[in-house]
Amino acid sequence: MEMTKRKAVAALAAMTLAARAQTEPAARDAGSHPLPAAAPGATGLGRFFKSQTYHFQTLRALSDVPFGGADTGEVLETIKTIKDGDAQGWYAAWTKTGDRVLALAQETQDPLSKGGAYMRAHNYFRTAEFLLPPDDAKRPASWERNIGCFYKALDTLGVAHERFRAPYPGGGLQAIYYPGPAGAASKPLIMFVGGYDSTLEELYLVLVKAAHDRGYSVLTYEGPGQGEALRKQGLHFLPEWEKPNGAVLDAFLHTHAKPVKTILVGMSMGGYLAPRAAAFDDRIDGVVAFDTFFDIGEIADGIVKMAANPQARSSPDFIWAMDNARWTMGTADLESTRQAFQAYKLAPVAARIRQPVLILAGAEDHFVPYHQTADFEKSLVNAKSVTTRIFDRASGGAEHCQLGAATLWHAAFFDWLRKTFA
Known part of the structure; x- marks a missing residue:
């Protein structure tokens, strides 16, 4: 009797596998990101998409998993329907996931689960908008949903925060102060700014949550x-x-006591922005380039050279980089953009930096030439100290800003903070 049951189960399993074999190829064809057939004994794949931009932005979402900003299964289900290079398909897939997770947040009663779902929805809506052309009509609504979910997440999770606007020509600059737990006043204040494509709200997942867990306040x-x-x-x-x-530091200090130390961290292009600010502001006690961004003019020259190749010019990587450059820089074309970036070089001001400096870098950074890390080190002739961490492929942190391996740079950063400002 038992053997008969086993045979029946085996037969059912075989029929299920056969049916799946018939339907899955069609599903993959109808899907939009088919993976190559695996040969017997083949190793796993190390990429999500062929194009670096789409692969990198997938890693960006996954980097937030440890801090409650994404779930691996949700990310994988989202990207399997996206065609490499299809910005509209990318938007539709991530928006669909954001809608589903937002609905989950609205129906969930447990506060931590509810707040977590709002936080993930925020990140998915942010990701959805990311690759759209700057003038796409869907951007404003997607942006508002991203922001709305973020602040609902903070409120639901009970994350203490103070929003303020720093006076600045042309309007004002948004800032959020996250006071740390008891004892945070005796530790350095971490001041954190993003880069070329950053938003204020995403910075919570990149560093604030990890810093708060370690007892720090973050601005x-x-x-x-x-x-x-x-x-x-x-x-x-x-x-x-x-x-x-x-301007932001002025506004903060107008209503808060001066911290014991202020450590300025700049993410991505912030690897230029933060050291540049520290060179001219002695209220900054330490500066972190997360990651190296020593000479943006050189990077822009490389993009112009790419444009000479018609195939490269039509790639998703080039299209996104140039669209975002013209939008954020206010330039009209390739040459004016290249010229505008020539002013973004740290070499002329690096000797003014006297604070301790931490330089982080990925060995396979697709934005920044590898030699720029050594160039930056050599230029810091008056820095109190210079510490450099370069993450290789084996570590998992070789990408720009260690995307996909956030815990690696966190470990390096917080150890440096403890050692340098104990």
Whole structure:
């Protein structure tokens, strides 16, 4: 009797597998990101998409998993329907996931689960908008949903935060102060700014949550060329980043006690912005380039060379980079964009940096030439100390800003903070 049952179960399993074999190829064809057939004994795949931009932005979403900003299964279900290079398909897939997770947040009663769902919905709506052309009519509504979900998440999770606007020509700059737990006043204040494509709210998942868990207070802000300052006020990037950074710090210190130390961290292009600000503001006690961004002019020259190749010019990587550059820089074409970026070089001001400096870098950064880390180190002739961490492929942190391996750079950063400012 038992053997008969086993045979029946085996037969049912075989029929199920046969049916799946018939339907899955069609489903993959109808889907939009088919993976190559695996040969017997083949190893796993190390990428989600062939194009670096789509692969990198998938890693960006997954980087937030440890901090409650995404779930791996939700991300994988989302990207399997996306065609590489299809910005509209990317938007539709991530919006669908955001809608589903937002509905989950609205029907969930448990506060932690509810707040977590709002936080993930925020990140999925942010990701959905990311690759759309700057003038796409869907951007404003998607942006508002992203922002709305974020603040609902903070309120539901009970995350203490103070929103304020720093006076600045052309409008004002948004900032959020996240006071740490008891004892945080005896530790350095972490001041954190994003980069070329950052928004104020996403900074919570990138660093604030991890810092708060370790007892630190964090001040985040967005400057010209970022977030609301770009979208609603039309403020574009400027090389003299000491101006917006100083405006935010002025506004904060007007209503808060001076911290024991202030450590400025700049993410991505913030690897230029933060050191530039520190060179002109002695209220900054330490600076972190997360990651190296020593000479943006050189990077822009490389993009112009790419444009000479018709195939490269039509790639998703080039299209997104140039669209975002013209939008955030307020430039009209490739050459004016290249010229505008020539002012973004740290070499002329690096000797003014006297604070301790932490430089982070990925060995396979697709934005920044590898030699720029050594160039930055050599230029810091008057820094109190210079510490460099380069993450290789084996570590999992070789990508720009260690995307996909956030815990690696966190470990390096918080150890440096403890050692340097104990």
